[in-house]
Amino acid sequence: MRKTSITNSPCEACGACCAFFRVSFPNFETSEVPGGVVPADLTFFSKDAIRYMKGTEAKSPRCVALEGCVGVRVKCTIYENRPSTCRKFNLSWKNNIGNRLCDQARGVFGLQAFSQY
Numbered sequence: 001m002r003k004t005s006i007t008n009s010p011c012e013a014c015g016a017c018c019a020f021f022r023v024s025f026p027n028f029e030t031s032e033v034p035g036g037v038v039p040a041d042l043t044f045f046s047k048d049a050i051r052y053m054k055g056t057e058a059k060s061p062r063c064v065a066l067e068g069c070v071g072v073r074v075k076c077t078i079y080e081n082r083p084s085t086c087r088k089f090n091l092s093w094k095n096n097i098g099n100r101l102c103d104q105a106r107g108v109f110g111l112q113a114f115s116q117y
């Protein structure tokens with residue numbers, strides 16, 4: 001069963017990065033490989049030997065694991081098993097570290113940036 005939620009985070013009311021960027025990660029992170037956890041059926045294997053989350057390659061990207069409405073209420077349905085790329089992508093100014101990409105994605109959806117640079 002795939003179950004997840006992001007608790008006590010502004011990300012619960014955002015999801016912009018999941019609907020803006022192409023999400024790639026190493027093949028060994030998929031469930032097809034021993035020790036891998038990212039559900040392989042939600043990914044695709046590109047010619048350049050890199051895995052991507054399905055949906056993020058589209059002209060109007062949206063990860064297939066994202067549920068809900070961007071900017072209102074969302075959840076990652078594979079949160080516990082999401083790729084390292086997602087794990088490393090921090091909410092801007094979490095722990096006092098800015099993330100321009102977070103702000104950029106939010107801006108595309110008309111959401112206020114957390115950062116002032």
Ligand code: SF4
Pocket residue numbers: 010011012014015016017018089090091092101102103105106
């Ligand atoms: S764009 Fe930033 S605030 Fe929105 S879900 Fe991604 S990390 Fe969270």
Ligand code: SF4
Pocket residue numbers: 017018023053063064065066067075076077078079082083086
């Ligand atoms: S796997 Fe989850 S956190 Fe990563 S892009 Fe998809 S919905 Fe977002």
